[in-house]
Amino acid sequence: MSEIINYYDKIAAEYNSDRFANSYGKFIDRQERKILDKLLPNKDELVLDLACGSGRLLNYAVYGVDGSQEMIKIAKEKYPDKEIFHSDAEKLLFENNSLDAIISFHFFMHLDKVRIKKILEECSRVLKPGGSMIFDIPAARRRKLISYNKSGWHGNLALSKADTVDLNTDFVIKRSFGLLLFPIHRIPKKMRLLFNSLDYFLANSLLKKYSSYHVYEMIKK
């Protein structure tokens, strides 16, 4: 089993409360949902949440896939009616050209480009032509700006738009969004959510290139 899966198996029970019940986690969750509400308005579409974890964003999907049995156990308790599969992201159990969209959050940042390219090949196989691949990734420019020191696989990768275009030629980038422009950890905890809309607005203004994360919507040709 990979180090990453092993890690998520061990922290599965606390993952959602540790990461998303605090003011920082709520902040990012709210902005991600704003983007997903915009990108996935049609509730009838066949959407897969890839690396769905314990199901934080599974309300947007019909299917979930994750490599951690323990994360899946919790996701299934939350969403007993959804089809959630245990598999590696590189080998999906779906037919060719069968899905309308794939979302994948807080996942690609753990990987390297070679692995992401393989996963995107698999996503391209299962998406219908015109289907969308929606994912987040730390922004290379922001990391340079703050002289981010990478340590270990957790925050392994950041990409520029040009790097993202290079990942797979089956896709074209339709649009991108910025997330987290303010250094949120410097804002007092009680005040943070008050800044959410302003931060979202600025992260999607001319300052987008300086946001901490970008969410890409890529369309399969």
Ligand SMILES: C[S@@+](CC[C@H](N)C(=O)[O-])C[C@H]1O[C@@H](n2cnc3c(N)ncnc32)[C@H](O)[C@@H]1O
């Ligand atoms: C940070 S969690 C993200 C969970 C969820 N997408 C979210 O945003 O809350 C990363 C997830 O990726 C899963 N994962 C890691 N490597 C994987 C792989 N090769 N195939 C499928 N899932 C994998 C982990 O088990 C973990 O649940």
